[in-house]
Amino acid sequence: MTAGVEGESLTNANSTAPSVFDAGLPTFSYDLNATPHDILEDVRNAQSRSPIAIGPLGPEILSYELARDLLRDNRFRLPPGVTLAAQGITSGPLFDKMANSLLGLDGAAHVRLRKLVSKAFTPRATSRLQDTIRDVVNGLIDHVADAGRCDVVTDISYQYPTPIICALLGAPPDDWQMFADWTEEVFKALNFQPDVNFDEAAIMRAWSELDAYVDGMVAARRDNLREDLLSELIRAESDGDRLDLDELRMLVAGFLMAGTDTTRNQLSASVQVLCEHPDQWAKLRDQPELAMQAVEESMRHSPAACIVPRAAADDVEFGGFLFPAGTLVVVNTFAANRDPAIYDDADRFDIARNDVPAILTFGGGAHYCLGANLARRELAEALTVLTRRLPDAHRVGPAPWKPLLGMTGPSTLSIEFTSARVVTASA
Template sequence: MTATSTATNVFDAGLPTLDYSLTATPHDILADLRGAQSCAPVAIGPLGPEILSYEMSRDFLRDNRFRLPPGITLAAQGITSGPLFDKLANSLLGLDGAPHIRLRKLVSKAFTPRATSRLQATIQEVVNGLVDRVMDAGRCDVVTDIARPYPTPIICALLGAPPEDWQLFADWTEEIFKAFNFQTDVTFDEAAVMRAWGELDAYVDDMVAARRDSLADDLLSELIRAESDGDRLTLDELRGLVAGFLMAGTDTTRNQLAASVQVLCEHPDQWMRLRDQPELAMQAVEESMRHSPAACIVPRAATEDIEFGGYMFPKGTFVFANTFAANRDPAIYGEADRFDIARRDVPPILTFGGGAHYCLGANLARRELAEALVVLTRRLPAPRRIGPAPWKSVLGMTGPTTLPIEFTSERLVRADA
């Protein structure tokens, strides 16, 4: 903030307050968000200022003066140093400034639409295989039977790991991801996380050694090939990127798939519309991520006293883009709470973030979700929820913890035809 600034300190501006608990779900806080949003573009939440408007959230995510503190998920649990903290702080998710720009530039050369488009057959095989397992029963839990096992095989296929090793990756991801969770009520065994991460690193070392002699048609080979002005990725960076892709591409996709299936089930007309018009799949992904996102809160910290949006944010203040609120901003979206997979002429959702940390895997995530929704709406006729579907906290990766549904067996549908 300059000496001549007259901006009011964000904590002294008389802004609306949000006093939800740290375990509150998106559904729990929607009414309060809507009330606060009608008063101001910013509210004071339980952990700090939350930006609620679409335009201000978009600008905030692009403003490099607000940065993600390295190892923030570990710091929330009292871990601010040590080997695990160092691994997170030096990952693509933890870096900022010039080191982040360099690494992202190299990775973007490998993470191309061509690299993800060749996964089409694998994606369809995986989701159809999961549906096959539950088809005859006429019911399933979408979370445990479909969403949870869905993404890991696809990320493994993208990297070039053979199918017989996919379960290893699933186990490593399950353990390592505990360190990436922002929720303060989640505890984990640091030694167990480091053990799993060490096993993953050793596996990646072997993959890299094999690719050095014979590059293949997979993402790991593309990362090895990637070069920018003579610069290449080191072995340590390759290890970190593989772990980062697994963490970023697994839990997000599985939670969003379950959330998207739930909102479609709760709007049978939209389920049938997607079944009859599969060309709407990408729009269905965008709309479900707008209406029922698995990622709702993006944390940043002010690196200095910052004047932004007419307020002064003191240095060190944790500030949150509440993208759940921003994606339902009535100033941007007509009938913002209505779920409509045919929405047109709307701005991009903020669920994938923005600015320097915009999700590198956004295209892959969209493709995975779209293909899964096309198969599910085609093969599961008239699904209906048959039990509670509680969600996780809005402060971490959210989505239903269970989603029991019942549907007409595909075999019965064919018999009646």
């Protein structure tokens, strides 16, 4: 059976479904350094034969419908510390911090935190950032406009999200660089790739400095609440329950990690695919009302997040197969978002697509991205301003991508353009 009911508990002792490992499913392999482009043909071949295949890490869910269902199925959990295991770390203070973060928690503890945070992370809270978002992206373009050329990754995308997240939290501009440095270090704990330079002590130092800073912010807010996310988190209450200081620290770090590197990489990936389709760049330039559709389509076609790991909490029957307890399952959202059974001409990039289902790039179910609305707003505003101010931007030179196991996207993206200087930064 296909499990689509969240939280359903089944006993599979009498299951007649074949084990997912013994069912003759298609297999394919890829190097751990492979990019999404490297695996596309193999994924296509496997996907044409079965909605599930056996990949290098275990079963991979390739169809849109099964991917959506599995992400909503609470019998499959996010493996705690899965990224740290790649670095050989399965216990200790850093592992404990990750396991007790909003990403690492499951069950009742996770539901409680999501309930409280959702009261603070509202569209109203993010809509207040509109002017900040616009000012930041225009300021970055101002720095490169006269040159007629830039590297989108380093000159725009890398510097874009931190000021916005800090403004959301209520951190003063003078401290934004510190947040950028802390985030850069702490985010290494979310890297799927084994790294010989991985320094657990350095990550913990950065995280401790961030925690101490947040403690100061919380102390200052207790008697002087403001119109920012941290104040909203302090205000948040559900049936008399409130967030304590440890939870506030954890959530701030989580927002920085989840809201920084993802936006950086997705903005670069979205700019690249638009640049490589000049008709689409021009369409967005001339029809800025398509900005949100451009975000959805670029995240479907060229996502910065391509896989979601899950593990079977018990023996689970799903999609007609038995997944033994502990089985690591890769939900290949890159494949699902290009499922030809769902999307007409799935490899075509078209920002005017209509009547298509929601992309799976933001995950689904209990761990659906809390910041999805903010991310969409940031990306839509950046793409609108870029296409308007750099009306003929085009890629020059190679744009190699980072591995798909983790956060991917171009590592460099050189573009040339004629700047529309008649458009002011305040427009």
